[in-house]
Amino acid sequence: MSRVALLSLLLASLSAQAQKPSDSYLRLTEADGQGISGRWDVSLQDLDDVLGLDAGGDGAITWGEVLAREADIRRYVLGRLVLGAEGAPCALVSQGGLHIRRHSDGAYAVLDFDARCTGSAARLDVDYTLLFDSDPLHRGIVRVGAREPLIFSASQHFARVRLRDESPWRTAERMTVEGALHIVTRADHLLFLFALLLPSVLRRGADGRWVAVSDFGTALWDVVKVVSAFTVAHALTLVAATLGWASLPPRFVSVAIALGILVAALDNVRPLGWGTRWTVAFVLGLLHGFGFASVLAGMGLSTGSLALALLGFNLGVELGQVAFVAALLPLAFALREAPLYRRAVVVGGSVAIALLACLWLAERALGLGVSVT
């Protein structure tokens, strides 16, 4: 046909189509106790396309023809859904007989099944791959509990969903842990804190050289100012960004963070005279807040618990920093008189941090791969 038939086809179909392509409808609900039950509506037209239901070849799919292939239908459909709870896959077990339901574009087979999971199913991994290979326009419309439906497509076929709504306090608790973990597991935060902490047991003498501070209280107060300035600043931007009042492009934020670390580290080596360290911490905190916001956005928090979640996350960030400081400060204080500390640790460490920050800066500014964090 090639040319001629396609020509006629174009001539004859010069109006855009207004139709709904293939969808399936999957509902997952938590049954009493541990189990999850599923009800999945899959179009008979789609099943015929992949399984050939129309045994008679007469173009009419009868209930008898569907029933005759019931086992194949179940195997095919259930084989294209993977549910997992905490990393362990759930076993999908058919329940009851096949039903039929009419949707706006025709008859659908309705499959009921149970998902038996070993782990707690409070959070569920859903990997949906039905029909994408034969029809990339297919969408899986998945409703979990009473939530807004999720739309699965060939390019986005995995999601992690919460079956149960957590209590707001539980959310806050979880977010506190997330916040603390976020601080202590990310290299750029730790190095940044490190750069600000190293000189806290010292002060600049009249000639600009480092002199050891006399008492622990002075060192501690210095650290508290720096850390709190950071926390207050990132709380401000985190709240603003999460509520949609302000935003910065992620690329800009990550570049600016690297730049900030570079400045903090260089300031240790030679004073730049750009203000006190807590103002540097404050500015960097503002930037980091935007970075946190993107982390939070990926967690799909419900709006109801958002305020407590934000509070928890900020608290966690502060606690993470305090823990880090509590571990390092006494050590730094004990070593403050040693020349080795000033030269090797403060200057050497700062130079190393500055170099790493340069590397990040190049990577992030030029978009070369993912950063080391």
Place this chain on the structure above:
Amino acid sequence: MFRRPSAARRAVVLATAWVLGCGRSPSFGEREPFIPRDTEEVLARVPAVGVDARARERAALRKALAGHAGQLDMALRLARLEIEASRVLGEPRYLGRAQAALRPWWDLATPPPGVRLVRATFHHARRDFPAALEDLDAVVKEDPGNVDAWLLRAEVLGIRGEHAEAARSCARLTALTSSLTVAVCEARVRSLAGHSRKAHALLSEALRRSERSQESRTRALATLAEAAALAGDAGLAERYFLRAISLDSKDYAARAAYADLLLDAGRAREAAVVVMDHTQDDRLLLRHALAENALGSSRAPEVAHALSRRFEESRLRGDSLLAREEARFALQVENAPEKALRLAQAVWVSQREPWDVRLLIEAALAAGRPEAARPALDFLQASGCEDPGLVFLAERVRSLLP
């Protein structure tokens, strides 16, 4: 309240109940899962592999391709057959299957020209006009003798309201294909630009001179019919529509336009008859809903409900393909002019066909916000529209503006 007595009314109710009971349109009702009583009950209709040679060929090609994924010729043939099926059956599932057939090439930045043309056809059908144009521009650059690409390019540009560039696309066809095909292309663009009388004259002359295949005649008749309708000659339009539909009963666009003509003339009962057996197509289901609504029939709520469900399910999957239909439904059935205006404005961003112009103006008028019709007025002025229906609407809305 005055009530008409009875035997006649009872007959209508009984007849309605009978029609519903026989379930001629299985998409209505039955929202709960059920177990059919009879194993012989027909649940769905699909192409009959037993008698449909095209369906058999598609199945054979798919099977062959499953073993040899990289065979471009075979894949292209399958993709074209799938796209053809999507049109003939009014079923967009086949569009997705066409994409699946060309999977190895689909996402390439510079796929082979054949793939590009199918991809453009796909984007056009999905109303992603910028993507379609990008592919079409690339095809005509690589292969300036490609008739299909120039034709589709003219169509897409015409829908977007870029009439001059669309006309240039038609002009490129002169040396490449039959004069009737060129005339259909040019007439369609002129009609979209609001010069339907000229379009009609041009095309009827070309039709008289040509003795082309039935397919291009059918398309020519449908284009003529739409031009005559826009030019305000309803009688002539109706004759053309009837001929076009009798030649190709699957030309849903022509059927929809014919139903519109009847609805505008207050002949809702006939409009309902024209569309009622083809309501798997959303455009025709809309006309059915409008007709039943105009008749105030007892079926009206049922049909309107079925259409609402289609809108709902389409929205659920994240599509906005039905926005124009939804705007019209909101305006004429739901009496929700604000909603209609919002939808019409959303459609206006990507397309400017006569119906888009009309909906934007009508919705703006109904919502009491004539200033919202400004883009449509500017558009009509820029294209020098002469078609009486649109000119009349434009004057009405202009008289309300300061």
